[in-house]
Amino acid sequence: MNLQLTEDGRLRHFLTIEGLDRPLLTRILDTAESFVGVGERAVKKVPLLRGKTIANLFFEPSTRTRSTFELAAKRLSADLLNLSVSASATRKGESLMDTLRNLEAMQCEMFVVRHEASGAAHYIASHVAPHVSVINAGDGRHAHPTQAMLDMFTIRRHKERFEHLKVAIVGDLMHSRVARSQIHALSILGVPEIRVVAPRTLIPPFIENMGVHVYTRLNRGLKDVDVVIMLRLQHERMDSGLLPSEHEYFRYYGLTEERLAVADDNVIVMHPGPMNRGVEIDSDVADGPHSVILQQVTYGIAIRMAVMSMCLGNPPAVEGGEG
Amino acid sequence: MGTSIRGGWVVDPANGIDEQLDIHVEDGVIVGLGPSPANFEVEREYHVDGNVVCPGLIELRASLREPGQEHKATIASESRAAVRGGITTLCCTPDTDPVVDTPAVVELIHQRAGAVACARVEVQGALTQGLEGSRLSQMGALRDAGCIGVSNAYRVMENTEVVRRAMEYAATFGLTILLFPEDPWLAQDHAAHEGAVGTRLGLPGLAETAETITLARDLLLVEASGVRAHICGLSTARGVEMVAQARARGLPVTADVALPNLFLTEMDVTDFNSACKVRPPLRTQRDREALRQGVHEGTIATLCSAHQPHEPDAKQAPFTEAAPGISGLETLLVLTLRLVDEGLLTLQQAISRVTYEPARVFGLEAGTLSPGRPADICVFDPERHWMLTRERLWSEGRNTPFIGWEFKGEVTHTFVGGRLVYHLEDA
Numbered sequence: 150m151n152l153q154l155t156e157d158g159r160l161r162h163f164l165t166i167e168g169l170d171r172p173l174l175t176r177i178l179d180t181a182e183s184f185v186g187v188g189e190r191a192v193k194k195v196p197l198l199r200g201k202t203i204a205n206l207f208f209e210p211s212t213r214t215r216s217t218f219e220l221a222a223k224r225l226s227a228d229l230l231n232l233s234v235s236a237s238a239t240r241k242g243e244s245l246m247d248t249l250r251n252l253e254a255m256q257c258e259m260f261v262v263r264h265e266a267s268g269a270a271h272y273i274a275s276h277v278a279p280h281v282s283v284i285n286a287g288d289g290r291h292a293h294p295t296q297a298m299l300d301m302f303t304i305r306r307h308k309e310r311f312e313h314l315k316v317a318i319v320g321d322l323m324h325s326r327v328a329r330s331q332i333h334a335l336s337i338l339g340v341p342e343i344r345v346v347a348p349r350t351l352i353p354p355f356i357e358n359m360g361v362h363v364y365t366r367l368n369r370g371l372k373d374v375d376v377v378i379m380l381r382l383q384h385e386r387m388d389s390g391l392l393p394s395e396h397e398y399f400r401y402y403g404l405t406e407e408r409l410a411v412a413d414d415n416v417i418v419m420h421p422g423p424m425n426r427g428v429e430i431d432s433d434v435a436d437g438p439h440s441v442i443l444q445q446v447t448y449g450i451a452i453r454m455a456v457m458s459m460c461l462g463n464p465p466a467v468e469g470g471e472g
Numbered sequence: 473m474g475t476s477i478r479g480g481w482v483v484d485p486a487n488g489i490d491e492q493l494d495i496h497v498e499d500g501v502i503v504g505l506g507p508s509p510a511n512f513e514v515e516r517e518y519h520v521d522g523n524v525v526c527p528g529l530i531e532l533r534a535s536l537r538e539p540g541q542e543h544k545a546t547i548a549s550e551s552r553a554a555v556r557g558g559i560t561t562l563c564c565t566p567d568t569d570p571v572v573d574t575p576a577v578v579e580l581i582h583q584r585a586g587a588v589a590c591a592r593v594e595v596q597g598a599l600t601q602g603l604e605g606s607r608l609s610q611m612g613a614l615r616d617a618g619c620i621g622v623s624n625a626y627r628v629m630e631n632t633e634v635v636r637r638a639m640e641y642a643a644t645f646g647l648t649i650l651l652f653p654e655d656p657w658l659a660q661d662h663a664a665h666e667g668a669v670g671t672r673l674g675l676p677g678l679a680e681t682a683e684t685i686t687l688a689r690d691l692l693l694v695e696a697s698g699v700r701a702h703i704c705g706l707s708t709a710r711g712v713e714m715v716a717q718a719r720a721r722g723l724p725v726t727a728d729v730a731l732p733n734l735f736l737t738e739m740d741v742t743d744f745n746s747a748c749k750v751r752p753p754l755r756t757q758r759d760r761e762a763l764r765q766g767v768h769e770g771t772i773a774t775l776c777s778a779h780q781p782h783e784p785d786a787k788q789a790p791f792t793e794a795a796p797g798i799s800g801l802e803t804l805l806v807l808t809l810r811l812v813d814e815g816l817l818t819l820q821q822a823i824s825r826v827t828y829e830p831a832r833v834f835g836l837e838a839g840t841l842s843p844g845r846p847a848d849i850c851v852f853d854p855e856r857h858w859m860l861t862r863e864r865l866w867s868e869g870r871n872t873p874f875i876g877w878e879f880k881g882e883v884t885h886t887f888v889g890g891r892l893v894y895h896l897e898d899a
Contacts, residue, residue: 152743167672246788266790267663267674268744289792290674329674354677355668 152274160459162274162283165292166333174337178302179467180455181448187224188450197458197465198227204257205231206248207286208264213422213446214286214296218261221453230257245269246276253278258461260284267291267326282460284453290324296421297330299452301338303445304376307417311338315413317370318361319346319402320380320429323353323391327421328380336360346370347402350391367402374412379404379420382429395428405431409439417441473515474498475890476508480525480851485824486840495525497847500889504843518892520851523884524819527827527839528560528848529804532728532776533650533704535625535797536562536593537868539580540569545781545868547581550801551590553867555894557802558850558883561838562591562779563830566598567625573598573609575617582618590893592848594836596623596650599638605629608641615645620834621702623650626751628686630656635690639697648834651690652704653711654752658682663792665753669738675792678753680708687711691718694725702833703727705778707752709762716771726833727771729763730778731807732798736760736873746787746794747873750778768816773829775811777804781869799869803860805852806879813880847890856882 153162153169160173187193203222207215210233222229234248252260259282262270267289274283287293301311308314316335322328322345335343336359345356346364357363364370371377386392409416418430418439426432435442458464475497482493482505489505496504496512503509531554537545554562564581566572572581578595585593597614599622601607611622622642629635642649659682664670666677687703691714694701706712706729715727732750737760740748748754766772777800786795800807804826812822831839838848859878862870886894 244785244788245790264790266792267676268792269790271744272746272790288674288790290676292674326674329672353671354666354679355671358668359672 152271159462160456163294163456163460164270164274164283164285166294166297166330166337167292169337171337171339174298174301174334176467177298177452177455177459178305180459180464181302181451183465183467184451184454185448187454188447193224194226195224195465196226197463198222198225198461201227201259201461202255202257203227203229203259203261203457204252205229206234206252206260206262207232208234208269209287211263211286214263217446217449218286218453221450221457224450225454225458227457230255245273249273249277253281258282259457261286263287265289284456284460287326290326290329292330293326294330295449295453295456296327297334298456299445299449300331300378300419300421301334302448302452303419303441304417306448307441308375311335311340314340314376315342315344315374316340316376316378317344317346317374318378318380319367319370319404321351321382321386322347322356322380323351324383325380331378332359332361344370344374348392351386367408368411371408372411375416377404377409377412377416377418379418379430381421381423382425399428403427403429403431404434406433406437409434419445422446474503474512475516475518476514477518477520477525477849477851479519479521480523482841483524483526483819483823484841485820486828487842489841490820495841495849497887497890500847500891502841502843502845502847505841518885520885523851523853525849525851526823527841528850528886528888529558529826530561530563530830530836530839531559531779531801531804532563532774532830532833534562534564534779534801535567535781536564536581537781538568538584539577544783544786547584547593548588549866549868550779550781551585551588551593553801553865554591555886555888556866556883558805558852558886559801560591560848560850560886560888561594561836563594563596563620563834565625566596566623567603567627571598571603572596572614572619573601575613578614578617578619590888592838592888594620594834596621598622599624599642599649600629600634603627605631605634608634608638611641611645611647615647619647620836621648621650624652626652628652628654628656632689636693636697639693639699639701643697643699648700648702650702650704653683653687653690655682655686658685662753663749664741665738665755667738667756669742673741673744675741680710680755683708683711683752684714687714691723691725694718695723698724700724705730705752706763706766706772707733707755707759709759712762712766712771716766719771726773728774728776729767729772731775731800731804732873734760734764734767734811735807740873741791744791745873746789746791747798747871749791749794749796750798751796764816767811767825773825774833775808775825776830777801781867782871784870787871797871798873799865799867799871801867802865803872803874803879805850805883806881809854809881810879847887849887850883851885852881852883854881856880858882
């Protein structure tokens with residue numbers, strides 16, 4: 150998937166983690182590191198993308214991801230256009246291509262795209278004008294690469310290195326674009342043991358081909374892990390016959406303090422949000438000493454600033470940067 | 473006054489002919505092979521030395537889109553594309569709009585095809601009214617209007633009782649029933665094969681069982697009803713095995729595979745290539761090898777393109793939202809010939825699987841070069857190389873993943889009822 154790289158190996162689009170290499174991911178993390186301080190300053194802006202126009206193009210509702218992209222764009226001094234296009238509206242008339250042509254005519258340099266169809270961001274990236282970059286803010290079940298990178302950033306801040314970690318991803322892997330991107334990122338960054346934990350109905354077949362170990366019991370899956378990533382459980386899963394009830398799900402797969410005790414003493418608990426307290430995670434854990442969930446949100450802005458500035462060819466100078 | 477096609481290498485699998493012979497045609501009918509018959513007056517001669525002369529090809533399953541979906545293709549456009557690919561008979565599926573569930577629609581299609589006067593168009597009638605899977609169609613009237621078989625196209629019937637009765641009723645009228653094995657529940661919002669690639673790309677997967685469960689049901693009901701049945705579009709190794717077992721038990725069952733499933737696999741959707749979105753989906757390497765083995769052994773006696781032309785917009789969408797289907801008329805012959813080059817089939821066998829065998833599925837007169845049969849003839853240069861480009865396609869549907877492929881073998885002449893309907897200019 151070289152669609153997202155320029156000929157000299159720089160980021161042109163950011164569509165998926167798959168196919169990128171460790172130096173590039175490390176560079177994204179290092180660049181984000183340089184942006185973390187920006188949010189803490191009195192004037193929370195750097196002029197790196199002054200004069201650039203970025204369009205937030207969300208075909209699926211989202212508050213947080215969209216707001217963090219918005220904040221990231223503003224802190225880079227870019228102009229921002231927010232467009233909510235409900236999928237039903239595009240079905241009625243205007244095709245996806247027409248929407249894109251219109252935005253190109255408004256001279257946008259970057260589209261941040263969220264869409265319910267897997268592959269939507271690839272489709273858009275392969276049809277935009279040469280001067281436009283596309284950032285995937287989530288496509289169907291396929292990928293959510295900026296979320297995965299902010300999770301990697303959070304892990305690195307707490308654990309420093311990836312090469313000795315055991316990481317468990319718990320929950321609805323079947324429908325999770327976040328999990329797919331996390332698995333790619335963790336394995337590229339050198340995590341030796343990636344586990345996925347869920348009932349069989351929520352584990353996509355052949356996921357072990359992605360280099361993970363499959364567990365169906367939570368206590369075994371959590372044993373000695375350094376990082377636990379909980380996934381959000383959508384209410385619809387009960388209706389489609391994948392699970393009997395939220396109550397039963399919490400009983401066997403909900404993360405509680407007691408269950409977390411089998412993990413490493415310094416375990417960190419992450420969640421891409423929004424959380425369903427009492428369904429996949431107990432409040433005691435979500436608000437407890439191991440939780441880094443709110444930090445993830447803060448780091449999300451820095452990661453998105455990093456990816457945006459790198460795609461538009463104007464990242465800040467980073468010490469020891471490579472790739 | 474007759475026509476003679478001279479000097480070609482004649483391959484007629486039904487009669488075991490594989491030699492250089494002249495063919496003589498009079499009044500649209502083949503009157504002799506070899507020396508010209510007594511009292512035969514030649515009006516026109518075609519010298520085709522070095523080329524292969526075989527029965528015109530029969531496409532088992534073509535969606536012609538007319539009436540109702542003329543923005544995708546028309547009977548005129550697809551008939552011309554057909555003869556360009558050596559196809560002289562198109563068996564069109566009933567998924568038009570309105571569907572082919574009344575004699576009037578059958579007549580309309582025959583009329584349009586007659587006006588184009590290119591390939592023959594044979595019509596498959598709907599098995600249920602509106603293809604809705606609840607009420608039986610007027611199969612008797614459809615047969616009398618000229619339908620060659622009945623099918624529910626790509627719409628699978630959920631109600632097992634209706635399937636059973638439809639088979640019994642079709643058997644009453646001696647109609648072949650075409651069955652597309654796909655469980656509607658397991659296939660809900662499917663996009664690709666349920667496997668390693670689909671999981672990695674986050675594409676909702678269609679499990680092997682979506683095919684085999686419906687296939688098992690249908691084979692058991694075929695056995696109980698005794699209807700002559702044809703299974704459309706096998707895609708799994710297990711499915712091939714089940715059809716082989718049914719045939720071994722003596723069931724009146726034939727099966728086809730769409731040629732793209734013999735050349736592509738799930739790996740070809742890796743970059744979300746919507747040209748490779750098909751029903752049934754491209755599956756694993758192992759499935760592809762089993763399908764090829766099934767073709768080699770004759771379990772799958774017929775090959776088809778499962779022609780589904782689309783307008784560009786239908787494929788201009790993210791993979792999950794793109795329409796399934798491949799425009800295949802112009803690659804039916806060359807993909808079949810590729811199986812000969814790859815050593816899977818002899819030339820005789822290969823030709824048989826796109827001529828004589830599909831004719832047998834419906835009991836058509838076509839598909840052989842026997843004297844007395846309609847002079848539907850394909851002549852091709854087996855050594856000519858060419859590359860498929862978008863611009864080269866005559867079908868309205870440019871939706872094919874084979875753009876850029878190099879092929880060997882090109883049609884030089886196509887005759888329908890003894891009339892030259894296609895001639896490659898510089899041949």
